[in-house]
């Protein structure tokens with residue numbers, strides 16, 4: 726195991742934190758404070774936030790100041806994303822946010838072990854580094870990115886292992902949306918256990 730140069734129960738590399746509307750998934754349309762942690766080793770070729778990958782680029786920020794900033798906005802929904810937030814032990818960040826009244830959601834690939842106290846888990850499995858099976862019990866939302874036709878099979882492989890209460894969503898990869906969105910529409914009509922998730926913030930031109 727790689728040893729971290731910082732203590733994730735005290736501080737974390739924060740690329741950015743911003744108040745916006747959750748654009749994707751079940752919470753789409755809800756005001757939320759996003760905390761984007763630096764660092765990811767999954768390497769998705771189509772990742773829309775590749776600047777996040779190198780954790781060393783981003784300032785170590787104390788958990789208390791992350792929480793203080795979050796409290797400046799009226800919503801009490803926090804979304805932890807990245808990068809891959811589960812690169813780090815999420816216990817301190819999540820419990821600190823919950824203690825002051827936040828509902829705490831995560832966006833994760835599931836490629837790293839479960840940690841943290843989550844109110845809602847969006848699991849978005851990646852072919853580039855598959856999720857650990859322990860995530861299937863924790864996921865509230867399985868959000869599979871469709872980049873090409875082979876991703877429908879990948880989606881079903883994870884749906885077969887997920888807990889029965891988990892929402893199943895297919896989301897077009899942004900650069901391939903014109904090509905894949907019609908395929909997703911037909912797929913969902915034929916396989917109604919799935920729903921569609923769009924990156925609505927990109928249409929709204931908000932962060």
Ligand SMILES: C[S@@+](CC[C@H](N)C(=O)[O-])C[C@H]1O[C@@H](n2cnc3c(N)ncnc32)[C@H](O)[C@@H]1O
Pocket residue numbers: 765771772773774806807808809810832833834835848849868870896897898899900924
């Ligand atoms: C940037 S990732 C960060 C969190 C975590 N590493 C993950 O992949 O779930 C946030 C969400 O954006 C999705 N995403 C990333 N790049 C995308 C793209 N080009 N098109 C559509 N969704 C994308 C991911 O699948 C994930 O659900």
Ligand SMILES: Nc1nc2[nH]cc(C(=O)O)c2c(=O)[nH]1
Pocket residue numbers: 745746747748749759806807832926931932
């Ligand atoms: N508005 C907005 N909604 C989002 N949902 C998931 C995002 C992410 O990058 O994790 C994201 C994001 O970057 N912006």
Ligand code: SF4
Pocket residue numbers: 765766767768769772773774775777807808809834851
């Ligand atoms: S796991 Fe998430 S942050 Fe990492 S490369 Fe893939 S989409 Fe980007």
Ligand SMILES: [Mg+2]
Pocket residue numbers: 773774
């Ligand atoms: Mg995003």
